[in-house]
Amino acid sequence: MKKSFTFLVALAILTIGGYAHAQSVVLDRIKKAGTIRVGVKTDFPPFGFLNPAGQVIGLEPDMAQDVAKRLGVKLELVPVQSSNRIEFLQQGRIDLMIATLGVNDQRRKVLGYIEPFYYAGGTSLLVRKDAGIKRWEDIKGRDICATQGASYNRLTTQKYGPNLVAFPGNTEALNALLTGSCIGFLQDSTLHASMLSMDASKWAAFETPLPVEDFQPWGIAVALDELGTAYGDQMRQIVTEWHRSGYLLSMEKQWALKPSEFLKDMQARAIKAR
Amino acid sequence: METVSELFRTLNTTYGFDLSIFYDSYDADLFTRGMYFTALLSAASVFGSLFLGVIGAYLQFNGGVVARKFVSAYIQVFRNTPPLIQLYFFFFSLGPSLTSATGMSEPILSNVAWAIVSLTLYAGAFNIEVFRSGVEAVPAATIEAADSLGLSKRQTFLQIILPLAFRISLPGLNNNLVNLIKTTTNAYAIAVPELLYGASQVWSDKLNALEMMIVLLIVYTAVIGLFTWMMGCIERNLAVPGWGRA
Amino acid sequence: MNNQANWRCKVLMRFGLAIVIVLALSEAHATSQESWIDEIAPLWKWMPLLLKGFLVDVGISIAAMLIGTAFGAIIGVGQTLFKGIIRIFCLGLTQFFRNAPWLVLLFFCILLIPHQITVFDWVIPFPPWMKGIIGLALPVMGNVSEVVRGGLISIPSAQWEAADALALNKWQTLRIVILPQALKRMLPPWMNVYAVLIMATPLVSIVGVEDSVTVARSVLSAEGNTALLMPVYGLLLILFYAYCAPIARLARFLEVRYAVK
Numbered sequence: 001m002k003k004s005f006t007f008l009v010a011l012a013i014l015t016i017g018g019y020a021h022a023q024s025v026v027l028d029r030i031k032k033a034g035t036i037r038v039g040v041k042t043d044f045p046p047f048g049f050l051n052p053a054g055q056v057i058g059l060e061p062d063m064a065q066d067v068a069k070r071l072g073v074k075l076e077l078v079p080v081q082s083s084n085r086i087e088f089l090q091q092g093r094i095d096l097m098i099a100t101l102g103v104n105d106q107r108r109k110v111l112g113y114i115e116p117f118y119y120a121g122g123t124s125l126l127v128r129k130d131a132g133i134k135r136w137e138d139i140k141g142r143d144i145c146a147t148q149g150a151s152y153n154r155l156t157t158q159k160y161g162p163n164l165v166a167f168p169g170n171t172e173a174l175n176a177l178l179t180g181s182c183i184g185f186l187q188d189s190t191l192h193a194s195m196l197s198m199d200a201s202k203w204a205a206f207e208t209p210l211p212v213e214d215f216q217p218w219g220i221a222v223a224l225d226e227l228g229t230a231y232g233d234q235m236r237q238i239v240t241e242w243h244r245s246g247y248l249l250s251m252e253k254q255w256a257l258k259p260s261e262f263l264k265d266m267q268a269r270a271i272k273a274r
Numbered sequence: 275m276e277t278v279s280e281l282f283r284t285l286n287t288t289y290g291f292d293l294s295i296f297y298d299s300y301d302a303d304l305f306t307r308g309m310y311f312t313a314l315l316s317a318a319s320v321f322g323s324l325f326l327g328v329i330g331a332y333l334q335f336n337g338g339v340v341a342r343k344f345v346s347a348y349i350q351v352f353r354n355t356p357p358l359i360q361l362y363f364f365f366f367s368l369g370p371s372l373t374s375a376t377g378m379s380e381p382i383l384s385n386v387a388w389a390i391v392s393l394t395l396y397a398g399a400f401n402i403e404v405f406r407s408g409v410e411a412v413p414a415a416t417i418e419a420a421d422s423l424g425l426s427k428r429q430t431f432l433q434i435i436l437p438l439a440f441r442i443s444l445p446g447l448n449n450n451l452v453n454l455i456k457t458t459t460n461a462y463a464i465a466v467p468e469l470l471y472g473a474s475q476v477w478s479d480k481l482n483a484l485e486m487m488i489v490l491l492i493v494y495t496a497v498i499g500l501f502t503w504m505m506g507c508i509e510r511n512l513a514v515p516g517w518g519r520a
Numbered sequence: 521m522n523n524q525a526n527w528r529c530k531v532l533m534r535f536g537l538a539i540v541i542v543l544a545l546s547e548a549h550a551t552s553q554e555s556w557i558d559e560i561a562p563l564w565k566w567m568p569l570l571l572k573g574f575l576v577d578v579g580i581s582i583a584a585m586l587i588g589t590a591f592g593a594i595i596g597v598g599q600t601l602f603k604g605i606i607r608i609f610c611l612g613l614t615q616f617f618r619n620a621p622w623l624v625l626l627f628f629c630i631l632l633i634p635h636q637i638t639v640f641d642w643v644i645p646f647p648p649w650m651k652g653i654i655g656l657a658l659p660v661m662g663n664v665s666e667v668v669r670g671g672l673i674s675i676p677s678a679q680w681e682a683a684d685a686l687a688l689n690k691w692q693t694l695r696i697v698i699l700p701q702a703l704k705r706m707l708p709p710w711m712n713v714y715a716v717l718i719m720a721t722p723l724v725s726i727v728g729v730e731d732s733v734t735v736a737r738s739v740l741s742a743e744g745n746t747a748l749l750m751p752v753y754g755l756l757l758i759l760f761y762a763y764c765a766p767i768a769r770l771a772r773f774l775e776v777r778y779a780v781k
Contacts, residue, residue, distance in 0.1 A: 043741050050738045054569055083478055084630070084728045091635035093648075110481055145465075149478040158300060165385065165465040166475065168726055171741040172366075176465070178746055179370035180381045347534075354764040355757045356719045358726075359733065363757060367750040453716075456621040463726055470624060483631045490624050491616075498619040 024229035026095050026222065036073050038064035039080035039094035043170040046194050046255040047100050059255045060098040063118070066247070067096065070238055081169055082149030086111060089221055096235070100188065102151045102216040112227030113219040114235045116243060116270070119190075120262040122212035123152040126177070126192045127184035129207050136160050136210055143182040145173040152214055156186060178202075193258050217262070243270035292482035293489065301476045308472025309493075315389055315458040315468060320451055322394035327401025328436065331409055334402070335435070336427045345402065352399035358460050361392045365464045389461040397454040404450060408443030409435055441512050448505040452498055469493065535758070542754030563751055566739045570752075573732035574759050576649070580731065581718045583653045588660025588717075589710070595661060596668025601690070610665070617662030622655075622720045629655035630727040652724040656717060663713045671706035672698065708775035715768055718760070732756055 030036045040060045041048035048058040056077045068075035078094050089097050089111055102121070103113055125144070127133045133142075139162040146153050146166045157164050165182055167173040170191070177185045185192075189212045196203050220239060226232050242248045243266045252263060279297035286292040295305040330348070333341045352360070365388045373381050383391065412435050420430040440447075462470045473490050477483040598610035617625070629651045636645045675698050683693040725733035736752050 042738060050742050054738070079728075079730070081728065083474065086481065087483065087631050088635075091633075093635040106479070106481065148474060151479075153475070154300065154479050165467075166471070167465045168463060169737060171737050172464070175366050175740070175746065175749065176385075179366065180373060180379065181365075181369075181385060350534075350765065351761065354715075354761045354768055356722045356760055358720075358722045359753060359756050359760065362733070363750075363753040367753050370746065371750065452619070456619075459621040459623040460723070462623065470621070470627070474627075483627075487624070487628045487632065491620055491628070494621055494624060495616065495619050502619075 024226055024231035026226050027231040030073055030095055034073050035076050036068050037076045037078050037094045039078045039085055039088055039097040039099050041099045042079040044100055044191055059251050063098055067238055082147055089223060097221040101218055101221055103219045104151050111221045112224045113221055114239055116239055116266055117217035117219045118239055119218040120215055121188040121190045122215040123156060124189035124192050124208055124212045125184045125186055125210050126206050126208055129205055131183040144184045144186050145176050145182040146186040147173050240270055243267050292480055293485050294480045304472040304475050307467050308469035311468040312458055315461060316455045318390045319393035319397055319454055323397035323401050326398030327405045330402030331405035332431055334406055335409055335431055349399045349402055352396050357396045357457055360396060361460055361464060364388045364392045385464045386466050389466045400450045404443045404446040405439055408439035411442050412438045441514055444509045455498060538758055562743055569735050573735035576731045577721045580653055581721045584656035584660055585714050585717055588657040589664050592661040592664025593668055596665035599665060600669050600672045614662050614665040617658050622659050623723050625658050626655035626723055626727050648729045652729040660717055667706050667709045671702040674705055675702055704778045708771050711771035715764060718764055
């Protein structure tokens with residue numbers, strides 16, 4: 001009798017212990033240092049860009065600030081680019097990545113996406129009006145500028161066969177576009193929308209005639225082995241709360257983004273799940 | 275070929291060592307294209323800069339004051355500024371300026387062309403210096419002998435001085451040209467699809483940076499090793515008996 | 521005195537010419553609506569940031585030079601004065617780092633050096649600029665090793681033999697007899713290596729280190745005005761020229777002064 005009781009207690013402890021979430025190395029480090037390092041973009045308005053004082057501002061830095069506030073620590077913003085953001089996260093240079101990161105299966109193997117996702121964008125093409133591009137198929141063989149490290153570069157090239165000219169950063173790609181080295185710029189639809197609205201006169205000769213393709217959600221990311229820990233849990237709670245409270249919707253409006261169906265949808269789902 | 279790609283695929287799945295360029299046709303294409311463009315950039319700028327080197331050396335030898343000052347200024351500017359910024363300047367500033375000045379709608383030179391121009395001008399400056407010291411090493415007696423035979427300065431340069439100076443400058447030239455081949459990787463910054471660019475496309479998609487880096491290092495070591503060996507052969511073949519270390 | 525004044529005159533003229541050329545080209549490229557001075561004016565407020573970026577470049581180059589020289593000297597001596605496996609190892613290392621493109625080595629370091637390593641209880645952080653320094657120090661190491669080798673083999677073997685006759689061992693010979701002579705010969709090519717290094721330093725901007733080119737990129741992206749492309753890159757060229765040309769002059773001067781008769 002006693003033996004089986006001990007056995008049951010042991011089993012109970014093991015089971016509860018198994019459900020108890022793993023210790024989070026990153027969370028400990030953050031709490032000890034009193035700072036959280038978040039990787040953000042600096043060339044992707046309005047999600048992350050520089051003001052003349054050299055500070056990084058935008059929707060994603062604001063989100064990072066909110067995370068820091070909720071964790072009760074200070075915020076350190078680390079500029080990242082599409083070509084190095086994943087390595088930075090893997091190496092531990094940043095604790096959290098909020099950098100317009102699209103979700104795909106290849107990346108799931110190496111980093112931990114926090115679900116629910118916080119935004120969605122699709123592949124879009126900003127192209128010269130006089131280039132005569134009416135459908136996606138028309139870009140075959142044409143020179144299209146892009147940014148290194150974007151997940152849709154390969155997909156678009158395989159589907160439609162353009163001559164993709166990928167630059168290390170958005171700035172170079174845009175400069176190349178403006179100076180005529182290519183006829184179009186392949187990027188996320190949100191970037192195009194914000195560019196056209198922020199500076200309509202500069203982009204007067206350009207348009208986005210093609211339907212947005214390959215809608216892809218964007219996710220906040222932590223290191224892969226933090227996904228099941230207390231840190232991952234806390235991040236998931238934060239994002240859910242953002243959707244539920246409408247924080248993301250208000251941010252979207254504040255940064256003059258076109259209201260997206262995705263966010264409204266996510267809010268409805270978050271409220272229903274309560 | 276099938277078995278080779280199968281081998282690398284299993285290498286990836288069992289050991290996690292992902293050499294996707296051997297089993298994925300898209301990546302293989304990117305890499306092959308990269309080799310082609312690196313070869314193109316290297317060959318074009320090697321020959322271009324050799325040509326510039328000869329012309330610059332000739333102008334320094336036989337040119338008027340203006341020509342000499344111009345060559346000297348050119349060397350100063352291109353040896354003392356970073357090649358990367360030279361490249362940016364040509365492609366992003368000078369290119370569009372020239373395009374708008376000539377009123378054309380398409381850029382006058384593509385990014386590959388500008389890369390070749392920039393690299394040629396950069397290496398040309400170094401080559402002029404090397405050739406100049408080669409020219410100076412030709413004994414004055416030889417030049418006087420040519421003069422006394424009634425050869426014009428231009429003939430002297432082309433037929434007497436240049437062949438000798440070229441052979442003397444070969445070690446220094448080898449150094450410069452190896453440097454040039456290494457510098458072709460800078461073209462990555464203006465999206466020329468050379469080897470580094472191709473490799474980076476592969477690793478940002480497949481996330482196999484380590485493997486691609488190793489491949490790159492091996493390829494460049496092999497290419498430069500091959501080039502140095504070729505130059506060594508040329509050096510031995512052209513060596514003037516009794517001159518220098520021969 | 522006359523020579524000094526002459527030289528100062530030349531330098532000022534060259535700078536004046538450079539600035540005039542850059543401004544003239546910017547004017548040609550500026551849009552017709554605004555005067556080109558108005559277009560370039562915003563550059564002024566970015567100037568401190570650009571200069572700071574340039575100082576980052578200089579700092580990185582100096583650090584990489586020091587580290588590269590230290591290791592390069594060791595490997596150079598290993599290449600020249602040792603035999604067997606040490607010599608082959610040092611030779612291989614030298615050739616490898618001399619033949620690898622600088623940008624590839626930089627990518628290697630940035631991507632593959634972890635952000636921090638923990639040795640016992642110490643955590644050693646590796647911020648990007650430090651990885652940039654390491655990435656640049658590697659080819660410097662290879663080149664300095666060659667310079668050291670060249671310097672050491674240029675000393676006539678008679679010196680070694682004479683020292684041997686005086687019963688000095690290898691290290692004493694090196695320290696008392698060989699190095700003082702060799703160092704003088706190594707100085708100009710060593711300065712040359714530094715010149716090549718400072719030219720290669722802007723490459724760190726491609727791998728994510730915040731330096732002058734990164735600042736230039738951010739400035740251009742924030743201002744969004746293509747008329748600024750020429751002045752910004754022109755300014756960077758002038759800054760680097762102002763720093764490098766004197767060094768090249770000094771190297772050439774020393775080369776002549778220490779030339780072996």
